[in-house]
């Protein structure tokens with residue numbers, strides 16, 4: 395499978411391939427996969443994928459990162475969302491990953507799942523929770539002509555982009571969504587310390 399690695403902030407400019415330095419201002423944007431600029435920048439990758447004859451499983455949207463020099467020529471394009479932020483060199487991986495499900499790991503899991511519509515309210519409330527904790531930053535809000543709202547969030551540390559559909563919940567719908575989240579985040583019930591011994595068969599009685 396071709397790895398597009400589209401959600402995370404890249405470590406080099408998509409145009410000139412210069413590696414970002416720690417703290418360098420990096421210009422990020424989101425565009426539909428079919429946009430000419432995306433087709434141009436990923437032309438080699440797209441051609442290679444076609445040459446391999448693999449069934450294309452292209453993303454709907456692509457995130458691009460540019461250095462300041464390359465951004466000047468691109469800024470006027472009709473991006474879905476754009477922002478700039480200082481590039482942060484990746485942190486070394488944590489020594490021991492936490493096995494516990496967190497709001498963040500649950501959100502990632504649901505976003506990668508197949509039930510985006512059914513899980514929409516849970517995904518949205520998790521994103522809002524993480525925004526309050528300053529783990530996610532809301533970069534822009536896109537309103538479709540049909541009234542649908544998509545919020546573009548960026549992970550403050552990793553630079554990952556998450557496009558979250560806003561289900562426009564009513565206030566009285568929120569508590570039940572929060573209860574679902576609490577249940578999903580609850581640790582599994584502890585294993586009983588010792589399994590109860592099976593009832594012993596009554597001894598055979600000899601007549």
Ligand SMILES: [Zn+2]
Pocket residue numbers: 407408409410411412460461462463464465
């Ligand atoms: Zn560049």
